[in-house]
Amino acid sequence: MLVQLLLGAAIITLTIIVQVVILGVLAYFFARVKHAVSDVTRSIRNITIMVVSVLWLVLGITINTWIWALTFIYIGEFADIETAVYFAISSFTTLGYGDILMSEKWRILGSLSAVNGLIVFGLNTAFLVELMISTWGKSRLK
Known part of the structure; x- marks a missing residue:
């Protein structure tokens, strides 16, 4: 059990780092281009910002699920990558x-993957709300 908890904590830490970097890159990008897109119609700009943001966050989620899948393969829990993914x-x-x-032998690790997903989705939700x-x-969101 201790091995599962330690491995799970390491993977959760890694995926949180990945997601925070993804969020940081997105925030940096919008801070840099904020003035460059101000000439575009406001609604088009807002829609573009949200679509790009959601797609970028999905990239982070994809990377994180692949980290878990590769972990499951590494520990020998699943025989093929399709099942692990x-x-x-x-x-x-x-x-x-x-x-x-x-x-x-590894079922606690699977549960930790779900806990990790809740954390990452929570981070993404908070980021998207702040971005909106x-x-x-x-006043426009009321």
């Missing part, structure tokens, strides 16, 4: 169909 996505998004299960407020303004 499927389980990682299902677990990370907390969907958890239950059609593929981890062995008793800064893009549209507080």
Whole structure:
């Protein structure tokens, strides 16, 4: 159990770092181009900002699920990458169909993947809400 908790904590730390870097790059990008796009129609600019942001955050989620999938392969839990990726996505998004299960030896690690997904999605949600407020303004969101 201790090995699962330590490995899970290491992977969670790694994926949080990845997601925070993704968020930081996005925030830096918008801070740099904020004035460059101010000539574009406001609604087009706002829509573009949100679409680009969501797609960029999905990239971070994709990287994180691949980190989990590769971990599952590395520990020998799944025999092929397709199964590992499927389980990682299902677990990370907390969907958890239950059609593929981890062995008793590693099942805590699978649960930690779901905990990690909740944290990452929470970070993304907070970022998007703040981005919407800064893009549209507080009064426009009421």
